[in-house]
Amino acid sequence: MKQIVSRLSALRHLLPSLSLTFIGIVLLSLGVAYLFIHAYRTVEGLPDVVWWLTLQFLPRPLRGVLLLAVGLMVLAGGIWQLSGVVVIPRPQQLPADGELVLGYDRARRPRRVVVISGGAGMLILSGLSDQVDRMTCIVPITDPVEYYYRASGLLNQPNVYYVVPTPEPLEVIAELDDGTLIDVRHIHLHPELAERYVRQLRLSQAALPQLTRVTLDALREADAIVLGPGSLFESILPNFLLPEFAEAVRTSSAKKIFICNLMTEPGRTSGFRVADHIRVIREFAGITPDYVLVNAQRIDPETTRIYAAAHQTPVYLDPSDYEELATIPGDMHGQRGVMIEGSMVIEADLSAAVIQYTTSLDNPQQSRAVRVLRHDGQKLAAALLELLRRA
Structure with a gap:
């Protein structure tokens, strides 16, 4: 749950833009729907494929519920993918001689x-x-x-x-x-x-x-x-x-x-x-x-x-x-x-100094600390x- 909240919180900078985009998509969808209804009622001889694409074989309430469910799943998937993108707010006041330089790495499979x-x-x-x-x-x-x-x-x-x-x-x-x-x-x-x-x-x-x-x-x-x-x-x-x-x-x-x-x-x-x-x-x-x-x-x-x-x-x-x-x-x-x-x-810089204890076979009870150099794993x-x- 914490991971989900963390990812979605990354979209806070995009919330106004996403809201306008969502409203625009809804209005566009309504316009397309009205045009389809008008064409379906006035144009004669439409091909059978239109009847299948518009789900006429299902009752109207079921059509609405099905389209709403599919739409919500697609919308949720899009928002989830978008939340994995790094969002960098653009400076509001950029000097006239200033430059905003962004770099990116091409995603590739793990090495x-x-x-x-x-x-x-x-x-x-x-x-x-x-x-x-x-x-x-x-x-x-x-x-x-x-x-x-x-x-x-x-x-x-x-x-x-x-x-x-x-x-x-x-x-x-x-x-x-x-x-x-x-x-x-x-x-x-x-x-x-x-x-x-x-x-x-x-x-x-x-x-x-x-x-x-x-x-x-x-x-x-x-x-x-x-x-x-x-x-x-x-x-x-x-x-x-x-x-x-x-x-x-x-x-x-x-x-x-x-x-x-x-x-x-x-x-x-x-x-x-x-x-x-x-x-x-x-x-x-x-x-x-x-x-x-x-x-x-x-x-x-x-x-x-x-x-x-x-x-x-x-x-x-x-x-x-x-x-x-x-x-x-x-x-x-x-x-x-x-x-x-x-x-x-x-x-x-690839090394680190470590203390190594050495002893002799003649006197195993006596050890000596020696400072040696080793490759540092990190x-x-x-x-x-x-x-x-x-x-």
Whole structure:
């Protein structure tokens, strides 16, 4: 009831105009009715269809009641639809040199978004599920889907669907720049490899499994395909080792959006800038992201020092990589865009500092609070929705 009252109250500015319109329609209807009665009584040889259209087969009282009922239903439907329109009262006194500018968005069906990521990065985008019709999360080929179902069960996400690209998890081998071959999931277990970076990815098995049907359907129907946030070589690119998956993403008409990492990954993307991430995606996935979201928040020296101790550095934009400055249609809260490697790179505030407690196996009773940087789910969702609106 409250919703009905709220919608109808939006018509208060239109009440005088609607009243005049209603009176005019009534007078017009009476005039048409009198003309019909005159023609029916004076003109001979009218076709039989007139007899049916004027409901002559019904008694006059029943005709009146039927027409009144239908008219009231049509009128109520029209008023209800009109109440859903935003009404902006026009200023009575507009300066001679003033302008009244109105904009509108074309209505379209709710969006379908596909997220290619893994680990905690995939769960960060949970807030986006409330704003889209369907969000399909394609997990890495190295991970079992059960982990994500258990984690998402705590978040109450009705529009989120987790799918696996292959029936069984696969092993992905990374070749580092020094020639080392290692399971991509185990690089972080070897501190001696922290300064290295991944040069190549390959599957450990020769026979390629078939891509699941639900994955193909999701990629075909997507309005946007989001890469990240998550580990570039562990969570995003391994799926593109399947030719069928890579082809489905390449041929999809969806906008491709890459969420760049906040920090480099030891042993995987050491020394990478934003441009390096885009080049790797072009090389391994065969696609050029339409948009790349990069964190613009400046990192304080203390946080930078903590990450440097773990062989991680902020992923930044290097002016030498700029191809051209780009104008972003519509002001996106101070964001600026540049073209790098064919992608529109947009800087925005996407992160938040959080306190993380760590402990050691030697002394589990003693914990230490560390200030770390993480992608902010709400900020990411807002930036993605703005990109989808403009796209």
